[in-house]
Amino acid sequence: MTAQPFEKLDKEELRRTLADVIDVDATDIEEATDFVEELQVDSLLLLELVVVLEKKYQVKFTEQEMRTARTFSQARALLERKLAVSA
Template sequence: MSISQPDTGTALGPDKEELRTTVAAILDIEAADLTDNAHFMEDLAVDSLMALEVVVALEKTYGVKFTESELRSVVSLQQAYDLLAQKLPTP
C-alpha cells in the first residue's frame, strides 16, 4: 500500500493555479480575483494575521520552512510562487 503525496508542483516549481486556489480559499475570495501581483494587504485588504495564516498554510501544504525575512516578503501570489519555486526540491 502506497501513500500518495499531494501534487506540489513540478521541477519548474509549484503549480500556480493550485497555489492560487489554495491562497484564495484561505483569504475567502474568488480565485479569479487573486491576480498574480495583487498586494495582499493593499489590494485585497488582508490583515497581518491573515497574511501569516497564508504563509503557515503554504509551509504545511508544500513542506517547506520560511525565514522571518521570507515571511515578510510574501505579499502577493507571484512572490509566494517565486519563493516556493526556490524552496521546493527538484527531482
C-alpha cells in the first residue's frame, strides 16, 4: 500500500499518531505539551517520531526543524507548512 499525499492535516489524527509512537494517551497531548519536558521524549524517540511522520505524510524534516518543534502546536504548524509546500 502506497501512501497518498495529504491535502489537509487532521489535527486529531496527528495527535493519535504522536501518542501511539510516544506510548501515551492522546488526551495527554495538548497544544502546548512539551514533548521533551512533559512526555520525556528522548532523542531516539524523537527520531522515531520524525520517521513515522515523514513516511505517513510524505515530507522530509531538516535537523533544525526537528529541534524547533517541541510542542504539539509547533509540530502541527511545521507539518502544515511542509504539506502546503508539497501540495
